[in-house]
Amino acid sequence: MSINPNHPAPLTTDELTPAANGGLLDRRIFLKRGLVFASAVMAGEIALADDKLAVVDPAAPPWMREPGQPFSTYGRPSPYEKRIIRSITANKIVAGNGASWTPLQHLEGMVTPTGLHFERHHNGVPQIDPGQHQLLIHGLVQRPLTFRMDDLTRYPMRSHLIFLECGGNSNSGWFEEAPQATVGNMHGLVSCSEWSGVPLAILLDEAGIEAKATWIVAEGADAIAMNVSLPLEKIMDDCIVAIYQNGEKLRPEHGYPLRLIAPGWEGVLNVKWLRRIQVTNRPMMARNETSKYTELMPDGKTRQFTFVIDAKSLITTPSHGQTLRGAGVYEIRGLAWSGRGKIKKVEVSADGGATWAEAALQEPVLSRCFTRFRIPWNWNGGPAVFKSRATDDTGYVQPERKVLIAERGRNGYFHYNAVVSWSVDEDGSVSHVY
Amino acid sequence: MKMEVSAMFTKSLPVAILALVLLVVVPGEFATADGPTLVPKLGKAITPGAAAKWDLSVFPDGAGLPVGHGTAAQGEKLFEEKCAVCHGPEGIGASAEELRGGKTEDLSSASPDKNIGAYWPFATTLFDFTRRAMPMTAPGSLSADEVYAVTAYMLHVNGIIGKEDEMTRDTLPKVNMPNRDGFIWIDAKKPR
Numbered sequence: 001m002s003i004n005p006n007h008p009a010p011l012t013t014d015e016l017t018p019a020a021n022g023g024l025l026d027r028r029i030f031l032k033r034g035l036v037f038a039s040a041v042m043a044g045e046i047a048l049a050d051d052k053l054a055v056v057d058p059a060a061p062p063w064m065r066e067p068g069q070p071f072s073t074y075g076r077p078s079p080y081e082k083r084i085i086r087s088i089t090a091n092k093i094v095a096g097n098g099a100s101w102t103p104l105q106h107l108e109g110m111v112t113p114t115g116l117h118f119e120r121h122h123n124g125v126p127q128i129d130p131g132q133h134q135l136l137i138h139g140l141v142q143r144p145l146t147f148r149m150d151d152l153t154r155y156p157m158r159s160h161l162i163f164l165e166c167g168g169n170s171n172s173g174w175f176e177e178a179p180q181a182t183v184g185n186m187h188g189l190v191s192c193s194e195w196s197g198v199p200l201a202i203l204l205d206e207a208g209i210e211a212k213a214t215w216i217v218a219e220g221a222d223a224i225a226m227n228v229s230l231p232l233e234k235i236m237d238d239c240i241v242a243i244y245q246n247g248e249k250l251r252p253e254h255g256y257p258l259r260l261i262a263p264g265w266e267g268v269l270n271v272k273w274l275r276r277i278q279v280t281n282r283p284m285m286a287r288n289e290t291s292k293y294t295e296l297m298p299d300g301k302t303r304q305f306t307f308v309i310d311a312k313s314l315i316t317t318p319s320h321g322q323t324l325r326g327a328g329v330y331e332i333r334g335l336a337w338s339g340r341g342k343i344k345k346v347e348v349s350a351d352g353g354a355t356w357a358e359a360a361l362q363e364p365v366l367s368r369c370f371t372r373f374r375i376p377w378n379w380n381g382g383p384a385v386f387k388s389r390a391t392d393d394t395g396y397v398q399p400e401r402k403v404l405i406a407e408r409g410r411n412g413y414f415h416y417n418a419v420v421s422w423s424v425d426e427d428g429s430v431s432h433v434y
Numbered sequence: 435m436k437m438e439v440s441a442m443f444t445k446s447l448p449v450a451i452l453a454l455v456l457l458v459v460v461p462g463e464f465a466t467a468d469g470p471t472l473v474p475k476l477g478k479a480i481t482p483g484a485a486a487k488w489d490l491s492v493f494p495d496g497a498g499l500p501v502g503h504g505t506a507a508q509g510e511k512l513f514e515e516k517c518a519v520c521h522g523p524e525g526i527g528a529s530a531e532e533l534r535g536g537k538t539e540d541l542s543s544a545s546p547d548k549n550i551g552a553y554w555p556f557a558t559t560l561f562d563f564t565r566r567a568m569p570m571t572a573p574g575s576l577s578a579d580e581v582y583a584v585t586a587y588m589l590h591v592n593g594i595i596g597k598e599d600e601m602t603r604d605t606l607p608k609v610n611m612p613n614r615d616g617f618i619w620i621d622a623k624k625p626r
Contacts, residue, residue, distance in 0.1 A: 145477030
């Protein structure tokens with residue numbers, strides 16, 4: 001049967017049989033029928049579309065009647081997308097201490113555009129001349145060595161297509177009242193890129209690791225010389241010194257010219273502007289592994305060296321700040337990821353968690369990478385509460401908020417990965433609820 | 435360690451020639467799950483003495499601490515001069531992190547303050563971070579004596595040491611931080 005996407009046949013009774021309550025449909029419907037949305041446009045997109053609605057005759061648009069722009073040496077997004085930007089939260093006095101958040105609610109697929117990848121800097125972005133940058137490997141090694149950037153590019157490389165998440169992402173989830181903020185402004189300290197560079201194991205092998213070595217200290221060349229400790233086992237397993245992000249040399253804000261990449265582990269460990277690897281037999285107890293990036297629990301004890309990012313998911317469409325335009329079929333879309341492996345399953349609920357349906361996972365599903373999930377929803381116009389729940393291939397299930405808080409209390413600040421709930425009102429507005 | 439580059443070096447003729455060239459220059463093999471991979475070995479030897487000039491790390495046992503000394507009394511003046519603009523007089527009440535706390539803070543209370551006195555497990559961390567990062571407008575500008583003095587001042591306003599207690603490479607690692615044993619290692623093995 002051929003399908004005209006502009007005039008889909010009405011849904012049959014069978015197809016409208018819900019996969020869960022609240023109007024969630026079988027995840028394969030879109031694939032089977034190539035359905036189009038019924039007025040399923042989000043408010044943000046409407047506003048942008050309105051800009052150009054006024055005078056253009058779609059049958060003969062003006063851009064078909066004059067030559068277009070010439071070539072460009074480096075492409076940029078359409079000017080109509082100028083509002084799709086990172087939002088910045090920074091210290092008022094020290095502008096380079098803060099973060100910028102990825103606008104996840106505006107993005108699709110699994111790869112985050114490099115220019116929208118989140119940032120966390122402690123004292124600004126150094127502008128490093130790669131010809132003057134060297135990596136030192138020293139400490140418990142037989143041969144302390146320095147490496148120049150042009151030498152490093154000759155080494156065998158490998159790539160990791162992985163998410164990177166700040167340990168402090170989603171920390172407003174610990175607040176007593178549900179913050180009313182967009183996905184990006186609440187959860188946007190996570191992004192996904194392909195990072196390419198030299199396995200650290202090769203460089204450490206060249207330096208000759210001493211038998212008693214168990215940790216390394218990694219240090220950046222920024223204006224706080226950001227430093228953290230990592231177990232040598234992880235370093236030798238899969239860490240690289242990245243030179244490229246998404247196929248091009250790193251951008252300054254992502255660590256140019258050299259960045260440590262520790263797949264699946266919290267963002268702060270992925271030291272930017274990497275200048276020094278010190279091989280040791282113990283952690284350094286740096287500021288960012290003791291007073292920060294540790295989680296105080298209700299009993300007064302603190303979780304430390306919580307390196308791995310546990311499974312997490314969230315719905316990006318619909319989400320806070322978007323408005324649904326009337327009843328009909330929508331595609332629920334979101335992202336899931338786990339620092340422990342592949343996403344095995346994402347379940348979606350439209351009735352606040354009473355019933356769940358399994359979402360379709362976009363291939364390829366990769367270990368420690370963003371996984372895009374989608375599921376169709378036939379909205380009857382009534383209120384709904386959406387949740388998504390990820391399970392990874394270790395069997396770990398993303399916890400409900402009350403479960404996470406029962407375990408960790410509310411003073412941990414870091415590693416918030418609870419289920420996120422969005423409430424859809426009858427007027428189509430979407431808000432954040434617990 | 436998984437690598438998928440070794441086949442490239444042996445199965446394509448131009449690359450095999452390149453590999454031969456590399457062999458002539460600096461032979462080096464690196465064992466991977468797929469067998470050995472040729473690596474160029476371009477690291478340049480550096481003496482431990484030269485490497486030490488790069489080294490900013492200070493460990494809890496005092497390794498890495500430089501020669502020098504300072505007291506809270508000395509640090510107080512320096513703090514007003516170089517730190518208070520962001521951290522507030524006496525380390526509280528301005529735009530930056532509050533540095534003044536108290537060692538008696540109950541970390542199991544409903545909303546505890548994770549301040550230096552109550553939360554930080556090691557005094558050496560204060561020295562390490564101050565030396566590498568502070569003041570943010572001129573990181574790395576403080577002398578060893580100045581870092582010891584500011585560190586002593588922060589420890590003093592948190593009730594940890596006396597105003598005239600001198601901090602040196604010998605005394606600082608011996609400072610007893612109340613929350614020293616309050617940390618549970620999650621993704622790393624704690625040595626016994």
